[in-house]
Amino acid sequence: MRIAFKTSYDTDIDFHEHWNNRFWIIALVVVMALLPFIVSEYYLAEVANTLIFSLAGMGLMLLVGHTGQVSLGHAAFLAIGAYTDAALMNAGWPFLIAFPVAGLAAGLFGALIAIPAVRLSGIYLAIATLAVFVIVEEIIILAEPITGGVGGLFAPTIEIFGLSFDRYANLSNFYWLCLVIVVLVTLGYSNLMRSSTGRSFLAVRDSEVSARALGIDVTRTRALAFGLSCAVTGLAGALMGHFIGFFNYELFSIFISINLLLVVTIGGLGFIQGAFLGAILITAMPQIIAILRDGLNATAGIDLGSIPGLDTIIFSLILITFIIYEPAGLYGRWLKMRVWWEIFPLARRDMFRRQKSYLKTERQK
Amino acid sequence: MELLQLLFGGIANGCIYGLVALGFVLIYKASEGVNFAQGDMMMLGAFIALGLGNSDQLGLPFGLAVILAMVLMGGVGWGIERVVVRQIFGQPQFALVILTIALGFVLRFVAGSIWGYTPLVLETPFTGKNLQLGGIVLGVADLVTILVTAVLTIGLWAFFAFTRVGLAAQAASQNQMAAYIVGVPVMRVNGLIWGLSGAVATVAGVMYASKGAIDPNIGLLGIKAFAAAVIGGMGSLPGALLGGLLIGVVEPIAGRYAPGEFAAMAPYIIMLVVLVTKPSGLFSQMQAKKV
Numbered sequence: 001m002r003i004a005f006k007t008s009y010d011t012d013i014d015f016h017e018h019w020n021n022r023f024w025i026i027a028l029v030v031v032m033a034l035l036p037f038i039v040s041e042y043y044l045a046e047v048a049n050t051l052i053f054s055l056a057g058m059g060l061m062l063l064v065g066h067t068g069q070v071s072l073g074h075a076a077f078l079a080i081g082a083y084t085d086a087a088l089m090n091a092g093w094p095f096l097i098a099f100p101v102a103g104l105a106a107g108l109f110g111a112l113i114a115i116p117a118v119r120l121s122g123i124y125l126a127i128a129t130l131a132v133f134v135i136v137e138e139i140i141i142l143a144e145p146i147t148g149g150v151g152g153l154f155a156p157t158i159e160i161f162g163l164s165f166d167r168y169a170n171l172s173n174f175y176w177l178c179l180v181i182v183v184l185v186t187l188g189y190s191n192l193m194r195s196s197t198g199r200s201f202l203a204v205r206d207s208e209v210s211a212r213a214l215g216i217d218v219t220r221t222r223a224l225a226f227g228l229s230c231a232v233t234g235l236a237g238a239l240m241g242h243f244i245g246f247f248n249y250e251l252f253s254i255f256i257s258i259n260l261l262l263v264v265t266i267g268g269l270g271f272i273q274g275a276f277l278g279a280i281l282i283t284a285m286p287q288i289i290a291i292l293r294d295g296l297n298a299t300a301g302i303d304l305g306s307i308p309g310l311d312t313i314i315f316s317l318i319l320i321t322f323i324i325y326e327p328a329g330l331y332g333r334w335l336k337m338r339v340w341w342e343i344f345p346l347a348r349r350d351m352f353r354r355q356k357s358y359l360k361t362e363r364q365k
Numbered sequence: 366m367e368l369l370q371l372l373f374g375g376i377a378n379g380c381i382y383g384l385v386a387l388g389f390v391l392i393y394k395a396s397e398g399v400n401f402a403q404g405d406m407m408m409l410g411a412f413i414a415l416g417l418g419n420s421d422q423l424g425l426p427f428g429l430a431v432i433l434a435m436v437l438m439g440g441v442g443w444g445i446e447r448v449v450v451r452q453i454f455g456q457p458q459f460a461l462v463i464l465t466i467a468l469g470f471v472l473r474f475v476a477g478s479i480w481g482y483t484p485l486v487l488e489t490p491f492t493g494k495n496l497q498l499g500g501i502v503l504g505v506a507d508l509v510t511i512l513v514t515a516v517l518t519i520g521l522w523a524f525f526a527f528t529r530v531g532l533a534a535q536a537a538s539q540n541q542m543a544a545y546i547v548g549v550p551v552m553r554v555n556g557l558i559w560g561l562s563g564a565v566a567t568v569a570g571v572m573y574a575s576k577g578a579i580d581p582n583i584g585l586l587g588i589k590a591f592a593a594a595v596i597g598g599m600g601s602l603p604g605a606l607l608g609g610l611l612i613g614v615v616e617p618i619a620g621r622y623a624p625g626e627f628a629a630m631a632p633y634i635i636m637l638v639v640l641v642t643k644p645s646g647l648f649s650q651m652q653a654k655k656v
Contacts, residue, residue, distance in 0.1 A: 070459050116641040123399050123458060127595050128640050130588065131633035138626040258466060265463055309474050316470040323464045324452040 013194050032179055036172035044175055045167075050283040051178040052239045057263040057275035058189055059233030064261070065269040066193065067225035068205030070126040073133030074233050074260050079140060079252035080106040081234030082241030086155040087146050095158040095165075099238055106234020111227030133257060140249045152248030155241040167243055178239055185232060190272055192228075201225050262315065266322050268329025277330040285318075286311055370501045371617045377507030377576075379613020380514035384569035385590030386597065386605035387521060388562040393599045394525065395534040395558035398450070398461040402469035403566060404587015405476075410438040410567030411574040411583075412476045415487045427490055431571050435564040442563025446556045454552070469584060477581040484578035492575055506575040513568060514606065521565070522602050534558055592636040598647055607647070611635065 006012065016022045036044055060074050085102035089095060117128050140147045147153055158165035158177065165173045192198045200221045203211040212218050241247055259282055267278025289311055326333050340347040388403045400406075417423045418430030425433065445468065453460050486492075491505040525531040537544040537551045544551055573583065593612050597604025612632040620628030639647060 064459075070462060072462075116637070123462065123599070124595065124640060126462060127591060128637060131592065131636050134588075134633045135630050135637075138630045142624070142626050261463060261466075309477055312470050313474040316467040316474075319467040320449065320464060320471075323456075323460050323467070324449070327453075327456060327460060 029183060036175055041171055044171055046283060048175045048178050049243060050279050051182045052236055052243055053263060053279035053283055054276045055182050055185060056233050056236035056260055057279050058185060059229045059236060060260045061264045061275045063225055063229035064264050066205060067201045071129040072126050072257055073129035075252040075256040076133040076136035077106045077110055077230040077233040078237030078240060079136060080109055081237030083147050085238035086153050086241050089156045096160055102238040103231045103235040107227045107231025110230025111223055114223040114226035137249055150248060152246060154246050158242060167245060262319055266329055268331030271331040274329050274331040289314060366500050371621060372614060373501060375614035375617045376610060377510050379610035380510045381569055381573050382590045382593045382612050383606040383609025384514055385587060386594035386609050387602060388566045389591060389594040390599060390602055390605045391558055391562040395538050396555050397538050398458060401462055401465040402472060405469040405472040405584035406563055406566035407570040408581060408584040409472050409476050410434055411570030411579050412480050413437050414571050415485060419488050435567045438563040438567040439560040443556050443560035446559035451552060473581045473584060482580055484580045486578050487574035489575045510572045513572060517568060518602060518606050589632050592632045595636055596639045596647060604647060
């Protein structure tokens, strides 16, 4: 059992409650930094992919998990990030400028959308983002001179101060680049969450009316969250473009939006760590399924490869299971296990019981 | 004349959007939840009717096949509520959105494994038959669609306005706790409404299939129907139908007079405009929600 002994009021907003949290995070970052020397190229590429997905997941987590607004169209902002970055770099801009501009473009577009969208709540916002997604997709096809239309676009090699970060020739460099970006964004994100802006996000999520009563400008807060979320997603989109190398609008399908939602829900809504756990699950799952399939084929002679859409159905079933049995996601489950262990003989069954709310509407008819 | 022809085709298409939208509205009216799997329920309904009615499958008469399919899909809808949706009773709306998106994939997988992913054609008594009326061609399938939609909308409206069960469903959606207290079996009513929406989805599916081939991915039409439901205001049955008609009419006309991509965007642009100007739809029933 650990005791966090607080000697000043400042400890309440400390990054980590206890020194060993900090130790484990530093250890994790060190291991991640040393990864290119440990694992083979194939797995390194997979880890880079996971990092990119975590970045996109963090973008959506800020919106869904921390501000309580659902977006079904985040693939659109991935696409905006990827296309802006690739188009600017093709026009000769260096990566160090094109990359932040891509994030900024996605963020500004998101904020622009947010101005009307934040007036909507819940289900209506989800639908509006879906509509935005469809419209963006069609605009990408229409804007052929910039985006390459249906044909697609080539993302040039990243070069910073003469150092190449090519995804194939210098995979380790590309991996480190992703890692640095992810670490920086995570640091910024977790700092944001302990600032007054971050706290106001949580307030808006939990009760809009109460937040307003506390003097929070709800519209501004929601628009800000939307813009920030889109900016982070746009950064992830830019990296994704470089990772894939050559892409067209089909890369950013509605399924990517749903995959991202899966990342945040399975990972654990409202936890930054959840975005990482969800991303690990979603990028590792196709590999695990493939390995299992080969194993089944070799040992029992059952050929699952002949069933189309098997991956999707497994994802869907996992999602349904999580929504029903563990809405707090993987990270929530981990927290419960940790608490159970920390207070060992004292845990009781109903400690984590979910509170049910009964529906009440203001509809007149 | 050409405009009239486009208009007629648009109205018939719009009726199908409207029918799917009716399914959304049914569930929304009863439980304030949104069923994102409605389009896939429509797809599955069409496939079940096809499996029962087509001569190379079970070969039942068309009318019997459709009625059986409606009953079966009613069962599927009821079962989904009973087995899955009831588990998350009392959870935030967001959970139901994600749950039904996942359910949609499951339904698509089921239909795909049974009937395959190649497009199939449903045999109906009115496929390919046309009437000539003063220069414009009226498809019999289109006429039947319009008629069926009108009858269903009026029937459902009457169901919610006059029957005890319909009133109970509305009560349950307005205040679950109070409905419990006055003796409305909220869970049972929800199950019933899900079943009903499965049956309505089947009608929509059969009407859709009477005009062309179907494959397991036609459920994506649900997104467009969704736009229709939103334009009308989620809680209003006539609103859903009008929203569907609006989208159905605008789409072919935009496709005729503007670049092709614009036709695909048009429903969503209309929806965004409606959402921005009247955030809860044209037939709003919502006042500001309190804490």
